[in-house]
Amino acid sequence: MPHLTVRALEDDLAGREVELIGALTDAVVEVYGDWAREIAVVQLIGLPANRWGIGGKPAESPSPSVTFGINEAAFSRPDAQDIVARLIAGVTDAIVAVFGERVRSGVTVELVGTPMERTGVGGVMATP
Structure with a gap:
């Protein structure tokens, strides 16, 4: 299940929550297809300005960062490099569409693969 934490x-x-959730879900669907819409999870974490630091001091206007959790098997596919590039570009474009072009150069997208056997939903271990 694609899981994005912003x-x-x-x-x-x-005030941008609904737009951002929609744009990020659309970015996931663009790469994976419509089947992914219903299982894409987006969590938004808002931090007070004084709780985000860069270079040892509070950041003045940091760009959003995204951790994108996916099944690690995606990295073993023959088209993995293309999928990774498309996910990073699509998620970045979604962030920029909501926050504006000023954030593009600093947006970070980290793809984190989790083995299926280390994932559970509803108290039950997922199966491949």
């Missing part, structure tokens, strides 16, 4: 300054995020 961290952004609370003041930047406030």
